[in-house]
Amino acid sequence: MSGMVATASQTAGPYWHLIDHPEWADLLRMDGPNAGLATAAITLTGRIMDGAGEPVTDALVEIWQADAEGRYDGSFHGFGRCAADREGRYRFSTLRPGPVPAPAGGNARQAPHVALSIFARGLLKPLVTRLYFAGEPLNDTDPLLNSIAEPERRATLIARPDGPARWVLDIRLQGEGETVFLEV
Numbered sequence: 001m002s003g004m005v006a007t008a009s010q011t012a013g014p015y016w017h018l019i020d021h022p023e024w025a026d027l028l029r030m031d032g033p034n035a036g037l038a039t040a041a042i043t044l045t046g047r048i049m050d051g052a053g054e055p056v057t058d059a060l061v062e063i064w065q066a067d068a069e070g071r072y073d074g075s076f077h078g079f080g081r082c083a084a085d086r087e088g089r090y091r092f093s094t095l096r097p098g099p100v101p102a103p104a105g106g107n108a109r110q111a112p113h114v115a116l117s118i119f120a121r122g123l124l125k126p127l128v129t130r131l132y133f134a135g136e137p138l139n140d141t142d143p144l145l146n147s148i149a150e151p152e153r154r155a156t157l158i159a160r161p162d163g164p165a166r167w168v169l170d171i172r173l174q175g176e177g178e179t180v181f182l183e184v
Contacts (some may be wrong), residue, residue: 010079025082033077037095039068042165044092044131048084049119051175055088059120063092063131070098070109099138109147111138118171127181131169134160148180156180 023124028034028041048059067076075168078097080091094114103107117126132139139145139158148154150181156179159169 006178015026019082022083024080025081025090025092027080027092029093033074037076039095041093042096043165044090044114044159044167044169046090046095046159046164046169046171047088048090048120048171048173049088050173051178053172053175056084056086056173057084057088059084059088059090059118061090061092062119062126063094063114064117064119065094065114066097066100066112068095068098070112071102072100085087096133097124102143108141108143109138111136111142113142113144116171118173119171127173127179128184129171129179129181130157131159131167132157133167134158144182153180 013115023032026032026155028037028039044063048061050056060081063078063080063082065078066072067074072078076095077104080092080094082092084090097112097114099109099112102110114131115128116131117128117179119126130144132142132145145154145157148157156172156177157165157169162168173179
């Protein structure tokens with residue numbers, strides 16, 4: 001096959017907005033895959049910021065989570081997607097996930113969490129992190145949280161309550177206060 005030339009690698013952005021569906025940020029919407037699910041809703045929100053603390057206005061956040069019983073294979077559809085607004089804010093309506101089995105098996109459980117993937121211009125691949133809930137007793141024994149030695153770094157994964165059923169986690173892509181990202 002002479003004449004073929006490999007194409008250059010490109011960053012992820014900004015084309016993900018072409019596949020953004022704003023309704024996907026509401027996992028409990030009446031016309032969605034979880035319609036009729038009897039559960040209490042929570043809101044997950046926060047800001048995506050760059051190293052200077054400025055909003056990343058072209059970011060896209062995807063979430064994946066278990067249902068309230070900690071299952072990924074139940075009737076709950078735990079995937080959502082949300083484009084950041086002009087202030088770098090994201091917002092999801094969902095349910096609070098339950099604890100899921102720890103990788104080691106047995107009766108060990110991971111603390112309830114939501115997996116987040118962040119896409120933005122300049123990233124060659126999405127950044128992956130987790131959102132945990134402040135005050136959750138299982139945070140003390142969660143294997144991933146316990147693998148982060150520095151308390152201030154661990155705190156970058158802990159969403160804080162901001163009113164009834166509302167949780168906030170700001171994500172800093174780099175610099176001081178950078179969020180812990182996972183190698184996947």
